Amino acid sequence: MVRPLVYVTRLIPQEGIDLLSEYCDVEVNREDRPLTREELLKNVRGRDGVVSLLTDRIDSEVYDIAKGIKGFANYAVGFDNIDVVEATRRKIPISNTPGVLTDATAEMAWALLFSVSRRVIESDRLIRSGNWKGWGPLQFIGGDVTGKTLGIVGAGRIGTAMALKSKGFAMTVLYSDTFTNATLEEELGATKVTFSELLEESDFVSIHVPLMPET
Structure with a gap:
């Protein structure tokens, strides 16, 4: 039986390549860089x-060259890089990986929140510069997170995950969205407010909305 030929446009974790290799003959771009347009067209x-x-633009030009292809699997949650409308017209299957980065993205948002509240980046830069002269009672005091008000703009998957992680810090949660988030209201006692009210009342604001004309 002839095994399918699969091309991976950039090095991904070995577990994924091993899984593909169980069923397909796999070739991988082993260089840690995006393919040039010419390289992409050649290898599809x-x-x-x-x-x-996400760094690969998959469009009509690619579809024209990749004649007979069975599908494109996008190694990402998003798929802005793929002309899905044209793929649908040509009956080319497209897949993505929804949900796999929800908690990871929320955790990164928390890392940023703490770095701001506790002035982590400023203090790190000072120490690395060699200009730190020792501890002082007024130096990089920062601010508390516990007990403060967290405002979530966009209470979708990631916004919800961000808010739920605030439970350990006894925070008051406000959110602004076009819909009511029952999970946040039931589990955290969160309150839906207008965008203006959220900005006025929040100590920290975390934005989790897609780039659209409305946002």
């Missing part, structure tokens, strides 16, 4: 499938 030719990344 004659493949049964392609694992693409």
